[in-house]
Amino acid sequence: MAEGDLPATPVVDSPERVPGALALLGLLVFRPIDLHYRLREAGIRSPAGRIGQLWREQAEGGRAAGAFVARMLLLLVVLSPSITVLAGLGLRLMGVPMRGVYLVSAALCTAVGLVVALVSGLASGVLLGSLASVSMLAGLHAAAGGAFGPESGGGAAMTVGLCLGIVSGLSAGSIGGLASGRGPSVRNVQVAAIATSLVPMLVWSGASSVSFAGAVAASALVAFLMSAFRLPFYALEVLAQAVAYAVERFTGKPTLRWVPVRHHNLSYLPHPFLGRHLALAVRSRPAEVLAVADACLRSPGNILVGWPWVVEALERAHAQEAAAEPHA
Structure with missing residues (x-):
C-alpha cells in the first residue's frame, strides 16, 4: 500500500450494532435520524446508499454493511409480501370485496423496490x-372491487390518492x-408534496x-403533507408528553424515558410541557436531560x-462532578 493511502477495511466495523429486520423497519419509519447515526457508528459509510455501494463496502471488509443489506432484503423480499398476503386474506375473510390477485401486486412492488434499491438507495427501495x-x-384491489363505491367514483379516487400520499409522505421524511x-426542511416537503400531486x-x-x-391529486396532496409532517401522530405525542410531565410533576417518578421526542425524530410541531419536564429533572x-435535549x-x-x-445539563453535570471530587 502506498504511503498516504487509506486502508480498505473500515476503521469501525460493528455488525452487532445493526438492528434486526423488524427493528430496522420501525427505526426507518419513526427514528430515521437515530438510525443514520447508529449505522454510521456501526461502520456503514452510506446508510442511505445504493445496494451496490453497500455491497462494495462489504467487499472491502465491512461486515456491518453486509448485515444491513441482508436484513433490509429480508424485509423487502420475504416479510413485506408475506404481510401483504396475510392482510389481504384477512380483509377477504372480513367480507371486504377485493378484485385481482394481491400476491401479484406484492411481487410487483418487491420487484420495483429492488430496482429502486439498485438505482437510488436500498432504504428507499425497501x-x-x-x-x-x-x-x-x-x-x-379494494377500490377496484367496489369497497369504496363505483370504481371511477369519488370514494375510490380519494382512497387511491390517500394511499399514494401516505406512501410518498412517510417515505420522503424517512x-x-x-x-x-x-x-x-419544510420547503423541501412542500415541493415534494406538489410534485406528488x-x-x-x-x-x-x-x-x-x-x-x-383531480380527486386523486387533491387527496394525495393532503395525505402527503399530513404523513410527511407526521400530523396524525401529533395528538398522541401531546397526550404522551402531558401524561409523562404530570406523572413526574405530581408523583416524583422519573418519566423522561417516556417523552415522545425520544421515540420519534420527525415531529414538526413542538411538544407542550417538554421544557417544563426538563426543568424538573435538570x-x-x-x-x-442531556439525552432528551439531544433528541430534541x-x-x-x-x-x-x-x-x-x-447547555444547562452540561453545566449541571460539570458542577456535580466538581462537587464529587475530593478536595485537597
Whole structure:
C-alpha cells in the first residue's frame, strides 16, 4: 500500500450494532435520524446508499454493511409480501370485496423496490416497496372491487390518492432523515408534496376522467403533507408528553424515558410541557436531560426547546462532578 493511502477495511466495523429486520423497519419509519447515526457508528459509510455501494463496502471488509443489506432484503423480499398476503386474506375473510390477485401486486412492488434499491438507495427501495405493497390492498384491489363505491367514483379516487400520499409522505421524511441525519426542511416537503400531486394528473387525466384525476391529486396532496409532517401522530405525542410531565410533576417518578421526542425524530410541531419536564429533572438527572435535549436537536419541531437544556445539563453535570471530587 502506498504511503498516504487509506486502508480498505473500515476503521469501525460493528455488525452487532445493526438492528434486526423488524427493528430496522420501525427505526426507518419513526427514528430515521437515530438510525443514520447508529449505522454510521456501526461502520456503514452510506446508510442511505445504493445496494451496490453497500455491497462494495462489504467487499472491502465491512461486515456491518453486509448485515444491513441482508436484513433490509429480508424485509423487502420475504416479510413485506408475506404481510401483504396475510392482510389481504384477512380483509377477504372480513367480507371486504377485493378484485385481482394481491400476491401479484406484492411481487410487483418487491420487484420495483429492488430496482429502486439498485438505482437510488436500498432504504428507499425497501420502504417504498414495502409500504406500496400494503397500500395496494386498499388503493388497488379494494377500490377496484367496489369497497369504496363505483370504481371511477369519488370514494375510490380519494382512497387511491390517500394511499399514494401516505406512501410518498412517510417515505420522503424517512429517506431524507436517513440520508442526511436531519429532518427534511419544510420547503423541501412542500415541493415534494406538489410534485406528488402532479403525478395523478399526468397519469389519470388521460386514462380516466379529469374529475377522477383531480380527486386523486387533491387527496394525495393532503395525505402527503399530513404523513410527511407526521400530523396524525401529533395528538398522541401531546397526550404522551402531558401524561409523562404530570406523572413526574405530581408523583416524583422519573418519566423522561417516556417523552415522545425520544421515540420519534420527525415531529414538526413542538411538544407542550417538554421544557417544563426538563426543568424538573435538570438538577437531579442532568445526564438524562442531556439525552432528551439531544433528541430534541434531531426533532425539527423541538430544536429550540433542546438547545438551552444542552447547555444547562452540561453545566449541571460539570458542577456535580466538581462537587464529587475530593478536595485537597
